[in-house]
Amino acid sequence: MSMEKTCIFCNSSEFKVVFREIKADIVRCKKCGHIFSTWNQPQDYDAYFGNTVEDINQETIFWFSDAHRLMYNQFCQRFIKKSSGRLLDFGCGLGYFLKEMSNFPQWDSWGCEISPVAVNFAKKRLGLNKIVCSKIQNLGFAKESFDIITLWDVIEYIPDPWPILYCLYNLLKPKGMLFLHTPNIHIQLPIARLTKMLFGLRKDFHYLEATDHIHHYSADTITKLLKQVEFERIVFHHFVPIQGVAGSKSKTLIFLKNLWYYSSVLLFYSSLKKINLDNLFVAAYKSA
Numbered sequence: 001m002s003m004e005k006t007c008i009f010c011n012s013s014e015f016k017v018v019f020r021e022i023k024a025d026i027v028r029c030k031k032c033g034h035i036f037s038t039w040n041q042p043q044d045y046d047a048y049f050g051n052t053v054e055d056i057n058q059e060t061i062f063w064f065s066d067a068h069r070l071m072y073n074q075f076c077q078r079f080i081k082k083s084s085g086r087l088l089d090f091g092c093g094l095g096y097f098l099k100e101m102s103n104f105p106q107w108d109s110w111g112c113e114i115s116p117v118a119v120n121f122a123k124k125r126l127g128l129n130k131i132v133c134s135k136i137q138n139l140g141f142a143k144e145s146f147d148i149i150t151l152w153d154v155i156e157y158i159p160d161p162w163p164i165l166y167c168l169y170n171l172l173k174p175k176g177m178l179f180l181h182t183p184n185i186h187i188q189l190p191i192a193r194l195t196k197m198l199f200g201l202r203k204d205f206h207y208l209e210a211t212d213h214i215h216h217y218s219a220d221t222i223t224k225l226l227k228q229v230e231f232e233r234i235v236f237h238h239f240v241p242i243q244g245v246a247g248s249k250s251k252t253l254i255f256l257k258n259l260w261y262y263s264s265v266l267l268f269y270s271s272l273k274k275i276n277l278d279n280l281f282v283a284a285y286k287s288a
Ligand SMILES: [Zn+2]
Pocket: 007, 008, 009, 010, 011, 012, 029, 030, 031, 032, 033, 034
């Protein structure tokens, strides 16, 4: 199969369809193996959270608040609690990670988010005020002014990640850490195929979120991406997954997800860090 889109890594336009969703195909680059959606998303897509605050329903709030809490908590225990500095949550969405950061007043924590609806929610409902609603080009922060920049489920939405990653690299202080969380395609694809086999193609199922998740990274491709942005050292971490499954609160599914998490961590260490089938929690460090 060939089409006008080209692979962001190797520029090839030869692909193989690996998964068909209702609105778009997911393809694998024949040359380098990168997997991505054929959906055409504008680089500055800002309507993820809908058009008004009323579009943000209880399920969305559960997903970003309760379901993420343990994960945010573990992150803060590891990276935030015993230190201080300045943090930027890039693509902060409804603001729940920043809300968690407000427990650590020794950190000057900022957010930026492209969706005015989400920013409105974060300011009015969560009482957060250090959030800039802007594209990255107009953020107005000084170069080398952050110790940590986080991207929680953001990178997979960005059609052209390089310009944004370069901007964020410049905003980091020397030795600063860029932290990304993104799904791992090596597990997402088999799960999507299994779900489709069991239940068929259904409009209300998430599968690979073809119209939202544009790039599907693996440990290898996310490492390649970050090394191209000159990050010096890449470290993979493990945190408990989001305590929800694609919008479902099913206790059985959450149990299976956690079981998968512990198994994948075991596999990661017993394979001497060669096999990573966990979600991708990646810390990329800028040189001194
Ligand atoms: Zn390629």
